[in-house]
Amino acid sequence: MSEDTRKRLKGEGGRMKDGKSTFIPNPSSFILPHRVVQGLALALFLGLAVYSWRGLRAPAPASTLLHLDPLAGLAAMLAARRWLVAFIPALVLVIGGLFLGRFWCGWLCPLGALLDWLSPHPLAGRKPDPSSRWRGVKYGLLFLTLFAALWRNLTLLFLDPLTIFLRSVGALLLPALNWLITQAEVGLYRVTLLRGALETIDTALRGALLSYKQPYYGGIALFALVLGGVLAFGLVARRAWCRYLCPLGGLFALISKASWLKRRVTEDCVSCGACARKCPMGTIDDRKGYASDSGECTLCLDCASVCPKDAIRFGPDWRVDRGWAYDPSRRQVLGALGASLAGVALLKLGPRAHHPYPYRLRPPGAKEETLLSACIRCGACLTVCPTHGLQPSLAQSGLEGLGTPILVPRLGHCEYSCTACGQACPTGAIPRLTQPEKLLHPIGKAYVDPKICIPWSGRGDCIVCEEMCPLPEKAIFLREAPFTDNHGETHTFLAPVVLHERCIGCGLCESKCPVNGEAAIRVMVDPMS
Numbered sequence: 139m140s141e142d143t144r145k146r147l148k149g150e151g152g153r154m155k156d157g158k159s160t161f162i163p164n165p166s167s168f169i170l171p172h173r174v175v176q177g178l179a180l181a182l183f184l185g186l187a188v189y190s191w192r193g194l195r196a197p198a199p200a201s202t203l204l205h206l207d208p209l210a211g212l213a214a215m216l217a218a219r220r221w222l223v224a225f226i227p228a229l230v231l232v233i234g235g236l237f238l239g240r241f242w243c244g245w246l247c248p249l250g251a252l253l254d255w256l257s258p259h260p261l262a263g264r265k266p267d268p269s270s271r272w273r274g275v276k277y278g279l280l281f282l283t284l285f286a287a288l289w290r291n292l293t294l295l296f297l298d299p300l301t302i303f304l305r306s307v308g309a310l311l312l313p314a315l316n317w318l319i320t321q322a323e324v325g326l327y328r329v330t331l332l333r334g335a336l337e338t339i340d341t342a343l344r345g346a347l348l349s350y351k352q353p354y355y356g357g358i359a360l361f362a363l364v365l366g367g368v369l370a371f372g373l374v375a376r377r378a379w380c381r382y383l384c385p386l387g388g389l390f391a392l393i394s395k396a397s398w399l400k401r402r403v404t405e406d407c408v409s410c411g412a413c414a415r416k417c418p419m420g421t422i423d424d425r426k427g428y429a430s431d432s433g434e435c436t437l438c439l440d441c442a443s444v445c446p447k448d449a450i451r452f453g454p455d456w457r458v459d460r461g462w463a464y465d466p467s468r469r470q471v472l473g474a475l476g477a478s479l480a481g482v483a484l485l486k487l488g489p490r491a492h493h494p495y496p497y498r499l500r501p502p503g504a505k506e507e508t509l510l511s512a513c514i515r516c517g518a519c520l521t522v523c524p525t526h527g528l529q530p531s532l533a534q535s536g537l538e539g540l541g542t543p544i545l546v547p548r549l550g551h552c553e554y555s556c557t558a559c560g561q562a563c564p565t566g567a568i569p570r571l572t573q574p575e576k577l578l579h580p581i582g583k584a585y586v587d588p589k590i591c592i593p594w595s596g597r598g599d600c601i602v603c604e605e606m607c608p609l610p611e612k613a614i615f616l617r618e619a620p621f622t623d624n625h626g627e628t629h630t631f632l633a634p635v636v637l638h639e640r641c642i643g644c645g646l647c648e649s650k651c652p653v654n655g656e657a658a659i660r661v662m663v664d665p666m667s
Contacts, residue, residue: 169443172244176251183248187307188347190522190562201518204564207300208232209280209386210514213287214565217511224564232393239394243380243387244436249299249368253377254418256369267375267420272382273434274464280388281466281474282481289482290511296364296541299379299386301516305541306365308521309355309530316348354549355520357530357541376418381434391433392466395459399452400432401441406449413441413450432459485538495534496662499545499643501559502552503569503579512567515541519559519568525550527645528559543568545581547645547661552581554608554644581643582661584613584636591658593631596621603634603647603659613640614647634659 186203201224204210211225231242243250283294295301323340326332344350355361371378380387407428414422421434422441430441442450500509501519520528520543527550531542543559545552560570571579584603588594604614619633634647636659643661651657 168439172439175245176254179246180248180251183303184307187304187521188312190308190518201562201564202227203304204300204514204516204518206231207298207386209283209389210295210298210300210516210564212389213283213292213295214512214514216284216287217290217292218565222565224566231390235390235393235397237398238437239397239399239432240387240390240434240436243384243390244438247299249303250377250380250436252303253369253372253379268378268382270462271464274466274470275382276384276388276391277464277466278470278474279383279385280392281471282478283385285475285478286482289479291478291482291485291538292511292514293485293538293540294385295514295516297383297385298514298516299384301514302364302368304521305361305515305517305530308517309358309361310365312521313353313355313358317352319343319348320352349526351526351550353526355526355529356546357532360530360532375420380436381419394435395431395433396456397432398454398456399437400455400459401430401435401437402451402453402455403428404449404451406447407445408447408449410446412444412446416440416444431462433462485536497544497660498531498534498663499547499582499645499661501528501543501545501568502557502576502581503560503571504543504567509542509567510535510539512565513542514565514567516564517541518562518564519543522558522562523550524553524556524558525649527551527649545645545661547648548657549649551646551649552644554646577642580641580664581645583638583641583643583664584645584647584659584661586634586636586659588633590653590656591633592653593619593633594621594658596623596629596631599631600652601632601634602650602652606646606650608644608646609640609642611640613637613642 183203205224205227208225208228208231211222211228214225215222234241279294279297283292283297286292286294323336327336368379371383375381409424409428411424411428413428414420414424417430418438418440419434419436421430422428423430437452439452442448498506500506515530517530520526520530527545527547528543529546529549531539531544534544535542555573557571557573557576560568563570586594586603592598592600601616604612604616607614614634614636616632617635618630620628620630622628643664645661647659648657648661651659
């Protein structure tokens with residue numbers, strides 16, 4: 139170990155010889171508690187996601203988790219130009235980071251736990267990790283996200299780890315579980331002896347966990363690609379996502395550089411290298427006396443568990459940890475500022491701005507521009523929608539609106555009395571409305587296509603849409619429509635007519651239309667809204 143390194147690590151706090159000034163005197167004893175806390179945190183977050191998937195309970199569980207996210211909160215406030223009280227819980231993690239460093243990443247982050255347990259890393263230890271300079275990419279993504287938020291664009295929050303986790307659970311894991319259990323029940327129901335038990339189990343599951351209708355989300359391939367990419371990135375290095383790309387990790391890394399609790403190596407170190415090989419973040423540098431960057435250390439304590447001389451301690455040190463090659467520079471900050479401005483400008487010039495998509499139906503009360511500048515792409519509204527009609531926008535809104543919610547009535551209508559999406563939204567992108575207030579904010583207006591409508595095209599009577607309209611004073615009425623066939627005979631059918639001044643655009647008529655394929659009555663964006 140060089141003398142310069144010794145001086146840098148020693149400082150005024152003293153290079154520990156006897157364990158004094160140590161906050162965690164025996165770090166290796168915390169390995170089991172670390173695993174237990176990490177597992178309990180993952181179970182809790184999974185439970186909250188499942189709890190909200192089958193409908194809204196107050197307070198909205200998915201929103202509760204997202205209100206802990208300082209990156210989402212900071213970006214949302216920058217875009218909204220106002221303080222969002224709902225994100226006050228995130229201050230707890232920020233203050234905790236000033237004292238305990240990246241404890242969130244190592245102990246509580248649900249995506250981090252999945253990476254520790256599921257992500258493959260067969261090449262770890264067999265080939266050198268990528269250059270440490272790649273760690274600076276996460277800082278670039280962090281600055282890009284925040285600067286884009288200044289220009290009222292939150293698209294990059296699609297890569298926030300908590301939004302990735304919630305979308306993956308709500309749109310991938312639970313629908314897949316729903317399908318697998320349903321298929322198993324169908325197969326086992328053929329066994330007569332099992333039918334009674336299966337009916338009992340199904341009744342319990344459908345009421346608490348599973349949906350009666352198999353949910354489908356249009357962005358499932360994209361969601362799977364993002365989650366699969368994060369996990370597969372572990373082939374490069376252990377916790378590669380956390381090291382190189384995670385923007386929330388970048389925020390915590392900056393905070394942790396000035397944290398109170400830091401890792402230290404005592405003079406008992408024999409330079410065996412066991413700690414460097416064990417470190418999941420690869421931040422222990424043998425060229426610097428096995429020191430580690432406090433902005434990268436997640437306090438997992440794995441290094442202490444393998445140290446043969448018990449030479450690793452964690453103690454108080456308020457000095458800012460700087461001087462690493464990948465630390466963010468002024469050039470990187472200015473580059474992110476310019477890139478964000480150029481990127482947002484290009485998105486504004488996209489086809490969405492000049493060719494509005496007529497079926498881009500937003501949740502009740504959500505205005506297009508407000509939603510684009512406030513939605514953090516968390517998917518909370520999708521998971522609480524009881525009909526699964528809310529879907530993530532893909533091409534309908536361009537890249538600027540990627541992942542924002544749209545209603546697809548053919549997959550599921552907006553229930554007349556439901557206000558769950560607004561209650562679940564953590565940023566107010568979808569306003570919280572009471573049921574009477576919701577009726578004052580139509581989603582769109584229904585339009586009948588006479589070319590394919592059964593009575594209007596002369597193929598018979600059909601009154602399904604009129605019957606399904608949930609309004610007390612129906613927005614659809616029937617009138618006699620004459621139709622002359624190829625033989626010159628005139629027939630009269632009862633055909634639907636929409637009263638647009640009453641229609642709230644719930645889409646129940648479109649959802650229940652018996653015409654195969656595209657419905658004969660469709661809800662479109664109200665041009666007057």
